Amino acid sequence: MHDTIGWAAGIGMLAIALSVSLTMFLIGIKRYRKQGPLGSPLTTVAKVLVAAARKWRVAECGCYN
Secondary structure (H helix, E strand, O other): OOOOOOHHHHHHHHHHHHHHHHHHHHHHHOOOOOOOOOOOHHHHHHHHHHHHHHOOOOOOOOOOO
């Protein structure tokens, strides 16, 4: 782009694209819903560890051969 048209046009197009994306981000951030945590993160970690411990000695089904 900068070889055929010029540096100014390339930087101008980049600035326009950046300003459009920033505007869209700022408009959309007001509509974004932030959901609070639904419980303790330790409970989720404990559930994962219990599931991993239960499946530790499960025989493979041979599906990955």
